[in-house]
Amino acid sequence: MSLLEIKDLHAGFEGTDIVKGVSLTVNAGEVHAIMGPNGSGKSTLAKVLAGHPSYVVSKGSITYNGNDLLEMDAEERALAGVFLGFQYPVEIPGVNNAEFLRMAYNAKLVKQGEEEVDPLDFDGILDEKMKLVGMDRKYKDRFLNEGFSGGEKKKNEILQMAVLGPKLSVLDETDSGLDIDALKVVAQGVNKLNNKDNALILITHYQRLLNYIEPDFVHVFSGGTIIKSGGKELAHELEAQGYDWVTAPAK
Amino acid sequence: MSESAVKKTESPETAVLALHEKFLGGDQAKASLRPVNQAGIERFELLKFPHKKHEMYTFVNTHQLAGTAFELAADSPVDTAWVQSKIYPACKNSVLVFVNGAFQENLSDLSGLGDSFKIRCLAEAVAEDEIKQTLLDSLEDENDVFAAINSAFVHHGVWIDIPAKATFGSPLQLLYVSTGSASAPVTSHPRLIMRLGEMAELKMIVAYAGTRENYFINAVNDFIVKDGAGVTFTQVQKDDAESWHCSKTRVQLHRDARFFGRNASSGNRLTRHHYEVRLKEDGAELHLSGASVLVNQEQVHNFIRIHHEAPHCSSNQLFKNVINDKGRSSFDGTVIVDKGAQLTNSDQLINNLMLSDEAHADNKPNLMIFADDVKCTHGTTVGQIDEDQLFYLKTRGLSQELAKSLLTTSFVDSLIQTIPFPDVVADLDEILLKKLEAKHA
Numbered sequence: 001m002s003l004l005e006i007k008d009l010h011a012g013f014e015g016t017d018i019v020k021g022v023s024l025t026v027n028a029g030e031v032h033a034i035m036g037p038n039g040s041g042k043s044t045l046a047k048v049l050a051g052h053p054s055y056v057v058s059k060g061s062i063t064y065n066g067n068d069l070l071e072m073d074a075e076e077r078a079l080a081g082v083f084l085g086f087q088y089p090v091e092i093p094g095v096n097n098a099e100f101l102r103m104a105y106n107a108k109l110v111k112q113g114e115e116e117v118d119p120l121d122f123d124g125i126l127d128e129k130m131k132l133v134g135m136d137r138k139y140k141d142r143f144l145n146e147g148f149s150g151g152e153k154k155k156n157e158i159l160q161m162a163v164l165g166p167k168l169s170v171l172d173e174t175d176s177g178l179d180i181d182a183l184k185v186v187a188q189g190v191n192k193l194n195n196k197d198n199a200l201i202l203i204t205h206y207q208r209l210l211n212y213i214e215p216d217f218v219h220v221f222s223g224g225t226i227i228k229s230g231g232k233e234l235a236h237e238l239e240a241q242g243y244d245w246v247t248a249p250a251k
Numbered sequence: 252m253s254e255s256a257v258k259k260t261e262s263p264e265t266a267v268l269a270l271h272e273k274f275l276g277g278d279q280a281k282a283s284l285r286p287v288n289q290a291g292i293e294r295f296e297l298l299k300f301p302h303k304k305h306e307m308y309t310f311v312n313t314h315q316l317a318g319t320a321f322e323l324a325a326d327s328p329v330d331t332a333w334v335q336s337k338i339y340p341a342c343k344n345s346v347l348v349f350v351n352g353a354f355q356e357n358l359s360d361l362s363g364l365g366d367s368f369k370i371r372c373l374a375e376a377v378a379e380d381e382i383k384q385t386l387l388d389s390l391e392d393e394n395d396v397f398a399a400i401n402s403a404f405v406h407h408g409v410w411i412d413i414p415a416k417a418t419f420g421s422p423l424q425l426l427y428v429s430t431g432s433a434s435a436p437v438t439s440h441p442r443l444i445m446r447l448g449e450m451a452e453l454k455m456i457v458a459y460a461g462t463r464e465n466y467f468i469n470a471v472n473d474f475i476v477k478d479g480a481g482v483t484f485t486q487v488q489k490d491d492a493e494s495w496h497c498s499k500t501r502v503q504l505h506r507d508a509r510f511f512g513r514n515a516s517s518g519n520r521l522t523r524h525h526y527e528v529r530l531k532e533d534g535a536e537l538h539l540s541g542a543s544v545l546v547n548q549e550q551v552h553n554f555i556r557i558h559h560e561a562p563h564c565s566s567n568q569l570f571k572n573v574i575n576d577k578g579r580s581s582f583d584g585t586v587i588v589d590k591g592a593q594l595t596n597s598d599q600l601i602n603n604l605m606l607s608d609e610a611h612a613d614n615k616p617n618l619m620i621f622a623d624d625v626k627c628t629h630g631t632t633v634g635q636i637d638e639d640q641l642f643y644l645k646t647r648g649l650s651q652e653l654a655k656s657l658l659t660t661s662f663v664d665s666l667i668q669t670i671p672f673p674d675v676v677a678d679l680d681e682i683l684l685k686k687l688e689a690k691h692a
Contacts, residue, residue: 078648094661
């Protein structure tokens with residue numbers, strides 16, 4: 001059984017479909033890259049997968065781990081192991097970063113029928129995960145994402161991913177706005193989290209990220225659908241020739 | 252019985268005048284403060300209770316307050332253990348306790364502050380011409396009728412004079428306890444005048460609490476902050492829900508002086524904080540902030556006038572209210588930048604989080620700028636829980652209920668957490684945040 005199976009998905013916002021007929025199968029242990037120009041519907045797909053209430057699915061289906069994903073609320077999806085790394089992580093002043101991470105961690109433990117961890121025990125877990133993603137410990141006691149630099153926000157997303165240990169991670173333009181050093185750190189963190197039991201969908205505008213996280217499959221997104229799929233070499237061709245190369249002959 | 256029936260037909264002002272007569276004739280009034288009491292009542296007669304369209308009370312309905320026939324609060328005994336439970340641990344050797352406005356020596360302890368902390372009873376201090384003149388001068392320009400009433404009835408008050416360069420190891424707490432009354436509503440009129448000498452530093456917490464309902468506490472605080480001195484002034488309003496609370500805080504800031512004013516309000520029938528701040532000389536710095544959590548029909552209002560009178564000064568205001576049920580809040584703040592006050596830096600921001608359809612918030616941030624080289628901003632928001640924030644938390648596995656409660660709590664907590672006293676933060680988490688939890692449960 002595939003981990004994720006998207007069939008002929010049509011979805012959008014305020015009555016207009018942005019994703020128009022996407023089909024994609026993702027198995028455990030795979031890394032898929034979705035590349036495409038701005039406005040092609042990549043982020044909409046990510047939000048639909050995470051269960052954003054403003055996006056409406058008009059047609060098609062998404063099966064996750066044998067269940068109908070579209071029947072699940074955003075928090076149910078999270079508890080079932082779906083993780084979205086936000087393109088623009090939200091700032092929440094007043095919410096302590098470490099406390100928030102512990103709440104999320106405990107929500108998952110409770111779901112699995114396990115005991116919650118107390119702040120002291122969680123502190124040890126958090127230290128280890130912060131080391132993994134190369135994040136300074138001072139960010140524990142900051143308000144969630146408030147005043148973080150772009151790079152720190154993205155690292156904080158990967159930290160959340162590390163804490164929650166999802167089965168399916170969708171990283172929406174996690175590389176955008178990162179300098180090369182931050183990108184390497186983030187990529188190393190993601191690579192350490194990858195294993196044969198989980199899967200990763202990388203949404204990106206640039207090929208650069210794929211130098212550090214090697215995909216098994218590359219899909220080119222345009223006009224709300226996948227117009228070309230291939231191996232990792234497809235990313236290099238896109239980088240060399242631009243998106244026109246694939247979008248033009250599709251007509 | 253017939254007496255109270257007669258009272259209802261009188262105008263609210265007449266009732267205050269009658270009470271004042273009674274006050275002057277009673278044994279609470281102090282002879283030395285009589286000129287102040289007299290000037291206060293004259294000012295009151297001139298100002299009168301605000302009518303509906305009064306400029307200072309546009310958003311605040313004082314009709315019920317003005318229409319209530321109050322008695323003078325008696326010097327009643329209080330439960331010592333209860334009072335002690337309201338003293339913050341960090342202030343146990345630096346606390347002044349007042350019951351119904353009257354100083355309680357046996358419950359107070361100033362041993363932690365040392366010799367440089369000078370405090371005198373206002374009735375005694377007023378014997379000095381300079382102090383008397385300060386009080387009378389402030390009345391000449393008094394524009395707030397409730398502050399005028401405070402002067403008309405002041406008899407206890409304290410005068411604190413901090414010598415130049417003095418600093419203190421622990422914060423000072425002023426605890427104002429109101430005992431209320433079973434028979435008739437009572438009033439008390441605390442008064443504080445504080446002068447900080449050059450380069451002196453003082454951190455203080457003023458906490459208001461009531462043992463029962465049915466009282467009106469009407470406080471006035473004056474601060475004169477000399478060159479380079481700094482004050483942290485945190486007001487914690489946790490009165491009984493069935494009470495009224497007015498406070499006026501007047502601040503004069505001299506060269507490079509700093510004032511950090513914060514209020515946190517749990518709300519009641521009516522709470523109104525009035526700040527009047529003058530940044531008189533170069534480099535003065537002002538920070539004002541306030542947080543409130545309102546449920547049922549509770550109200551909190553902030554009225555602020557900031558006068559930038561000199562160049563290179565900065566002022567900053569941040570107010571946050573969480574309003575549920577039929578709660579009401581208002582913010583009416585004006586920053587006035589005088590012609591000579593170049594390079595003024597001023598920010599003003601008010602955020603309201605509305606949790607019900609019947610919650611109400613009025614906001615009037617205002618700038619009056621007569622200088623041409625200044626940086627001033629103002630803004631206000633009134634809104635519900637942010638959907639993007641809610642979604643973000645839910646994608647991390649938090650339930651709808653937990654995510655909502657976290658966002659509501661964090662809205663005020665982001666301000667409460669900036670209070671530099673852990674005891675106060677814990678207290679407010681208990682009072683304000685528990686109110687939210689109770690509503691969410």
